[in-house]
């Protein structure tokens with residue numbers, strides 16, 4: 001019997017937009033969705049676990065894997081490398097699993113080129129002012145870092161015009177239900 005190939009969803013959104021919370025709840029409510037674990041060269045944050053949040057790796061090893069063609073996509077973000085393993089994605093899609101990649105825009109557009117059937121979804125903040133407010137509300141970063149993030153946010157929002165769908169995270173419950181409806185309509 002032929003197994004129906006799984007669907008690939010790529011979800012991006014600027015930092016501070018709440019995509020982490022959205023994704024966590026989406027997967028909790030829909031256990032048939034699996035989230036890919038990326039490789040990264042950045043250091044683990046407190047509480048992050050190797051093999052759970054990311055596969056933490058050195059720049060040297062990461063670049064070796066790039067050379068070997070191990071990544072379906074990879075990109076530099078904030079001075080660190082991030083990438084998705086091709087073998088994992090292919091193996092799971094072939095098993096009929098529906099996958100989610102939570103990655104930034106440069107990687108997302110590489111995926112769309114290689115796999116046009118992938119569904120690209122961008123989570124937007126209600127407004128730039130609101131996002132700035134949220135970023136400042138975290139109270140963890142200096143002004144230069146906040147300005148850097150805002151610049152990056154504007155670039156990513158511009159890039160999101162190439163995505164298949166854009167969802168505004170104004171109200172978490174509303175955004176979650178929109179995202180869930182969209183995903184279910186694709187995997188049905």
Ligand code: 5GP
Nearest residue numbers: 038039074075077082083084102103104107
């Ligand atoms: P963070 O360091 O905050 O966990 O992630 C920084 C950015 O890297 C986020 O926008 C996240 O979506 C993105 N990212 C995480 N994993 C990957 C990946 O495998 N590939 C790409 N291109 N971006 C990733």
